[in-house]
Amino acid sequence: MRLAILSDIHSNLPALEAVLEQVQGADVDETWCLGDVVGYGAQPNECAALVRERCSLSLVGNHDLAALDRLDISTFSPAAAAAVRWTREAMSPQTTEFLSGLEPAAESADLALYHASPRDPVWEYVLWPDQAAECIRVQSSRVSLVGHSHVALFFALAGAGDGGRAGEARGAQAGAGTSLEVGRGRWLINPGSVGQPRDGDPRAAWLELDTDAWKAGFHRVAYDIDRAADAIVASELPEHLARRLYVGQ
Numbered sequence: 001m002r003l004a005i006l007s008d009i010h011s012n013l014p015a016l017e018a019v020l021e022q023v024q025g026a027d028v029d030e031t032w033c034l035g036d037v038v039g040y041g042a043q044p045n046e047c048a049a050l051v052r053e054r055c056s057l058s059l060v061g062n063h064d065l066a067a068l069d070r071l072d073i074s075t076f077s078p079a080a081a082a083a084v085r086w087t088r089e090a091m092s093p094q095t096t097e098f099l100s101g102l103e104p105a106a107e108s109a110d111l112a113l114y115h116a117s118p119r120d121p122v123w124e125y126v127l128w129p130d131q132a133a134e135c136i137r138v139q140s141s142r143v144s145l146v147g148h149s150h151v152a153l154f155f156a157l158a159g160a161g162d163g164g165r166a167g168e169a170r171g172a173q174a175g176a177g178t179s180l181e182v183g184r185g186r187w188l189i190n191p192g193s194v195g196q197p198r199d200g201d202p203r204a205a206w207l208e209l210d211t212d213a214w215k216a217g218f219h220r221v222a223y224d225i226d227r228a229a230d231a232i233v234a235s236e237l238p239e240h241l242a243r244r245l246y247v248g249q
Contacts, residue, residue, distance in 0.1 A: 002027070005191045005207040007034035007115075007147030009051065010063065011041030011087070012195030012245075013231075015204040016050055018223035019194050026208060034147035035061030035104065035115035038091070040083045040196055040241050042231035047195075048095040060102035061115045061148065062122050067091060068099055071122075079238040086237055110211055112141040116148040118188075125149045126188060133157055133169035136186045143187045143214075145207075151199045152178075152192030152207075152218050156185050173199055176220035183214035192218070195228075202248035 004023040009016050023031055033055045038044035040063070051058055063080070065071040067087040076084065091099075104121035106113040117124035118139035126132050126146055132155035136144070155171030174180075174192070182189070192205025199205075203220035210216075229242035 001029045001211045003209045003211065004028045004031040005034065005145055005209055006031065006051075006055070006194050007191050008036045008061070008150050008193035008195060009033070009038075009047050010036055010193070010195035011038050011044040011047050012204075012228050013041070013043040013046045013050075014224045014227045015195045015221075016047050018221045019204050019206050020050065020054055022219065022221050023206065028208065030056040032056060032113065032145075033058040034113060034145060034191070035059035035102070036063045036147065037061070037099065038067050038087050038095070039063030040080065040237075041228060042235040042237060044087050044090055045092045045095045048091075048098050052098050057106060057113070058102055059106060059113060059115045059121075060099055060104050063087075064099045064102070065104075065122065068096065079240050082238050083241060086235065090235075107140040110141060110143070112139045112144040114139075114144060114146050117146055118144055126155075126190070127151065127153075129155060129169040129171060132171060132188055133167060136169060136188050139186070139188065142185075143182055143189070145209075146188060146190050147193070149190060149198070150193035150196055152190060152197075152205050153199075154178075154180060154187065154189045154216075156182075156187050174218040176201070176203070176218060178218040180216040181214065182216050189216060192220075196245065197248040200248045202246055
C-alpha cells in the first residue's frame with residue numbers, strides 16, 4: 001500500500017490544501033493523519049472537514065483533546081493556551097463530533113501510529129537517539145509513525161552489523177527529498193508538520209510510505225503563508241502564531 005502520512009495540521013487550511021493537492025498527484029492509496037488537526041491556526045472547521053473527507057485513518061492529538069476540554073492546558077504556552085480557548089469557541093458541532101471519535105494511537109501488525117510516542121501517545125516529544133531507542137523497543141510494530149514535535153526526522157534501532165552498538169538508535173532530521181529504505185530493522189519516523197513546521201523549513205511537510213517496497217520519502221510543499229497568517233491576525237489570535245509560520249519555528 002502507498003500511504004500519505006500527515007500530522008500537526010493545526011488549523012492551517014492553505015498548508016493542508018497544498019499538501020493534499022500534491023498527495024493527489026502522487027497517486028497514493030490512502031491518506032492518514034497523526035493528529036492535531038486544530039490549534040494555533042484560524043480555520044479549525046475547514047481543516048477538520050477536509051481531514052474527515054480525505055483521510056482514511058486519523059488520530060487525535062493533544063491540541064485536539066485540549067480543544068475538546070479533555071486536557072489540562074496549564075502547561076501550554078500563553079499563545080497555545082489562547083489558541084485553545086479561541087478554538088473551543090470556534091469549533092462547529094461537526095468538528096467536535098469528528099475529533100471526539102478519535103484515539104491517540106492505532107496499532108496493527110505492519111505499522112504502529114502514535115500522535116506523540118509509543119510510550120506516551122499524547123505528550124512525549126521524541127527528539128533524541130537515546131529516547132528514540134527506548135520508544136522503538138516498546139512500539140508494537142517494526143515501524144512506527146509519530147508526530148507532535150513538528151520536526152521531520154527518523155530513527156532506526158541498531159543491531160548486529162549496523163555499524164553501532166546493538167540497542168543504539170541512529171537517526172537525523174529529514175530534509176525535503178530524503179529517502180529511506182525501511183524494509184529491515186525497527187524504525188520510528190516523524191513526517192513533520194503540515195501547518196506549523198519547527199525544523200527551520202517553513203514549507204508544509206508530509207511523508208510518502210510504500211509498505212510493499214518499504215520505502216519512505218519526505219516531501220515539502222510551498223503554500224500561501226500570507227493567507228494563513230492573515231487569517232490568524234484577523235481572528236485576533238496571538239500575532240506570534242502568524243509570524244512563526246514564515247520561519248518554520
